[in-house]
Amino acid sequence: MEKNKVAVVGAGLMGNGIAQACATAGYEVVNIDTFEAAIEKAQETVEKLFNRKVAKGSMTEERKAEILGHLTYSGDLADVKGAFLIIEAVPEKIEIKKETFKKVDELADLEAVIVSNTSGLSISEIASVTNRPDKVMGAHFFYPAPVMKLLELVRGLVTSDETYDTVKEFAGKIGKTTVDAPEFPGFMVNRILVPMQNEAAFMVMEGSKPEDVDNAMKLGCNHPMGPIELTDFVGIDTMLATMTGLYNGFHDSKYRPCPLLETMVKSGMLGKKSGQGFYKYD
């Protein structure tokens, strides 16, 4: 099959960025979301980001038009048809992932590979609802997806070598470096990173100022963002879901999620995307 069309299912923070990264590399991309509001927000976000780059001089108007020319949006899951690669980036809940994979499996071309951008759920479990578990694997991007150079590749129990090779070749074409991560909760990066963010949240709960915790890690360890700022940036709900996945997956109390994060999520304080997290945003 021709390998030029990519479908990205989910137009939230991650799906939107992944679609941009693929379109920038020259793939014909359809970004699909069944929520119309999500599509509108994704289009607005890309437009705003590209306008900022043009104003700053890091992108020309021609290049902007060229990339946007590769990027279409759809509310219809049937538009996965014709894609050699389908990237799922729906919310980090196993039931939603499974339902999406079941539907996509029915609609996609038989030879198509379907990858999940899950940050820690079981690839084998997600693959089990499809009729092509050998053509399913994990491809975990990092936020912001167009900028971060890493792609974690995660094979399920029955992922074929051919599927792995297809995804690895695709990763190279969009300019990402890959690591082979184990199919355990958190994969590689999040298993190291998220407990650090969780511990930072405990420190804030115990009375430390968020600015102090962030400055400690920025100035003491040269991190580009402090752990609290990063939690707001990625989304407190996303970070908490990953931490809860580590806790439930390893059955180990060392991964207990910080109660402050749970309270913040319950009260709608999700970080930058909701305008309020540990810090306030306009």
Ligand code: CAA
């Ligand atoms: N989407 C697309 N591009 C973006 C972007 C976004 N959300 N945010 C910034 N950029 C681009 C800018 O347009 C700019 O591009 P140009 O150079 O072409 O103009 C470039 O990135 C640099 O941006 P800025 O100059 O505005 O800001 P910066 O130099 O401070 O970099 C940053 C911003 C790259 C986000 C940097 O702060 C950073 O690396 N932060 C840490 C990010 C990180 O740790 N990510 C991992 C999160 S964990 C995760 O993702 C796991 C998970 O499962 C969710």
